[in-house]
Amino acid sequence: MQLKNKEHYGVDKAVSEEVEALRHSDSLCYNCARFKPGKPDQCPAAEDFFKACKKWNLAVAVCMCPSDMFVLAEKNFHAEVDSNNVFGLGVGQG
Numbered sequence: 001m002q003l004k005n006k007e008h009y010g011v012d013k014a015v016s017e018e019v020e021a022l023r024h025s026d027s028l029c030y031n032c033a034r035f036k037p038g039k040p041d042q043c044p045a046a047e048d049f050f051k052a053c054k055k056w057n058l059a060v061a062v063c064m065c066p067s068d069m070f071v072l073a074e075k076n077f078h079a080e081v082d083s084n085n086v087f088g089l090g091v092g093q094g
């Protein structure tokens with residue numbers, strides 16, 4: 001396992017580079033049409049998950065979701081953030 005230290009939202013974190021890369025490309029939430037952070041129709045499960053991650057300074061790659069909830073998106077959310085700067089954070093942050 002490759003680990004690095006990274007400051008993220010003001011907190012020094014241990015980061016698995018392999019999982020971090022997968023999180024951006026393959027996490028189900030980032031590839032789901034119901035993943036809409038900051039919008040009223042955001043998936044409630046993803047919103048609860050996000051709140052727990054924020055509370056504990058964690059980042060996760062979601063690898064399972066009930067098939068009656070998941071809706072495959074046309075575009076990966078992280079790619080959308082990179083191209084549209086959705087949160088005003090700059091390219092590649094998230």
Ligand code: SF4
Pocket residue numbers: 028029030032033034035036043044045046062065066069070071
């Ligand atoms: S339905 Fe599942 S994959 Fe889609 S945003 Fe919600 S928790 Fe994530």
